[in-house]
Amino acid sequence: MKREKNKELFRKFVSRQGLKSTRQRENILDVFVSTKQHMSVEELYEKLRAAHPGIGYATVCRTLKLFAQSGIAHEIHFGDGRTRYEPAAQGEHHDHLVCTGCGTIAEFENSTIEELQTAVADGHDFLIHSHKLELYGLCARCRK
């Protein structure tokens, strides 16, 4: 299961980096892997406080950054000034449709687009490390 896989990956990352395993990190890990996607730091912090009062905002920020470093999370910026995180699925990738009406996020994969991106980069003698593709607009419900 993806959740357990990510938890295991993070524990290995902590060990490999000489970091320490702490109660807070485990708690944040638990909540994060079982969360709906694209949560802001604030949202995750509130969810965590409900289960683990006393947790610090700074610790949540720091730990989410570690999640991103370890590869189990992706940091996302939708342009509203809030950093969001989503659990990563190893070996998978997707981009986002963002409804500016209700804020709903849909996900999609399109291998042809990905290939064309690589072709474009090749033409510029450019080596892609990562990319961001976001489609902003209105979902069906918000258009009615």
Added chain:
Amino acid sequence: MKREKNKELFRKFVSRQGLKSTRQRENILDVFVSTKQHMSVEELYEKLRAAHPGIGYATVCRTLKLFAQSGIAHEIHFGDGRTRYEPAAQGEHHDHLVCTGCGTIAEFENSTIEELQTAVADGHDFLIHSHKLELYGLCARCRK
């Protein structure tokens, strides 16, 4: 010429919206349309101060927002926390290759990608209003 076109478009926007034509707006317009692309607010402010000491930072911010509203500028966020602006070419569109080594920005257009984006959106019953496609990586020089 594109520069004069954009200046004219902005002046019409100002008139249409019942705004006032001011020395500051004209100065900012002059500098903006003749600028290299993807300048941060801070960079534009410094460039403006050189030619027009006394200009206020807040005025630069406000005016750049007006440029974006009027359609002669695009607001860009490359994820470094600084808002950038680039002159818009009416009826044209491009996306960006961002070198994480030296910060150089290359531009590209790919109509096939654009069509595929629309197809993806259609499949989700989603109406695209705008999109963001950025390819991050290393340019040829930074790879050597």
Added chain:
DNA sequence: TTTATAATGATAATCAATATCAATAAGGAG
């Protein structure tokens, strides 16, 4: 001109993210 209203610019406020730092916890050595 006169006058109503918008714009300006100095400054304060905002807000998410990050840095600081004393107190606490982890975990290896003995």
Added chain:
DNA sequence: CTCCTTATTGATATTGATTATCATTATAAA
């Protein structure tokens, strides 16, 4: 297990870009 070094935590202060405030100034219509 206990000691000890070092990392982590969380309260708080700070940062940095942007936005709001507001007294002063400028615009443009009457």
